[in-house]
Amino acid sequence: MATLSDAWGAIRACLGTLYFHDIKQVVGLAGLDTTRIAHIDEKLMSDGTSKRPTKGALLAGIDQVYAEMGEDRRRRFLAIAAEEIVKQKPEVRVDLEEYLGRLGWQWVDNALIPVSLFDTADLAELPEEPRADLLKAAQRFRDGDLSGTISAACGAVDAATSSIYEAAGLGDPEDASFQERCNCALKARGIIVETESQLDALGWDVADTKPFAQNLKGALNQGAYVMQTLRAKMGDVHGTKPILKPLVFDSLKWAEILVRTLTSPT
Incomplete structure (x- = not known):
């Protein structure tokens, strides 16, 4: 390390x-x-x-x-x-x-951030606002500000979903929970449907694409739940509550996955 x-x-x-x-x-x-x-x-x-x-x-x-x-x-x-x-x-x-x-x-x-947190090439492909929040999260993690890391990581996903809400006319994203707005944004962009279509084009059998797409949707939903829960229990607590560093690292990785999935061209 x-x-x-x-x-x-x-x-x-x-x-x-x-x-x-x-x-x-x-x-x-x-x-x-x-x-x-x-x-x-x-x-x-x-x-x-x-x-x-x-x-x-x-x-x-x-x-x-x-x-x-x-x-x-x-x-x-x-x-x-x-x-x-x-x-x-x-x-x-x-x-x-x-x-x-x-x-x-x-x-x-x-x-200045550890290589193990993010890949430079992947970050370069992300929109400016969520990328800035991910870098902020990485710097806070490097500096030992674990609660601030969670908040900034969630902020990166908030930025990505807010942009989709505005483009798709989904209303005020603040009216939905973190997990709900992630799911709504995924649906609005047709991420799962498009992924299933691309796998069909690669020659996958329907028996494979259907469960894969369902599990991908479930994994992203669960990742959003993990981040939502960590934000509520460990985010911006400034030492008032115990924080588990491995879970904070996981929140960074989930944030990157969700932002990349939500903002990548379909």
């Missing part, structure tokens, strides 16, 4: 391509206490004889301060540092993505 230390290794490598002063500026903007590295200055000492500290010495000093950070502060530091590096030197983005990818992380829409 990807760890924050892995991500720091990739970001550190790209940080080292910046100028000495810019490195300090980036880590300062990312929340590192720059007073801890103030003594590592590239200017000559007053006697003019001492060696200038190298970028290696500066990065080693940053390593030490980073190692003393708490988990939450590290998450914020890494995300902001990666973003600021790309702002300072846009051409390094390709290398950053490659390094992060090899270590189990990805850089999507200026968000």
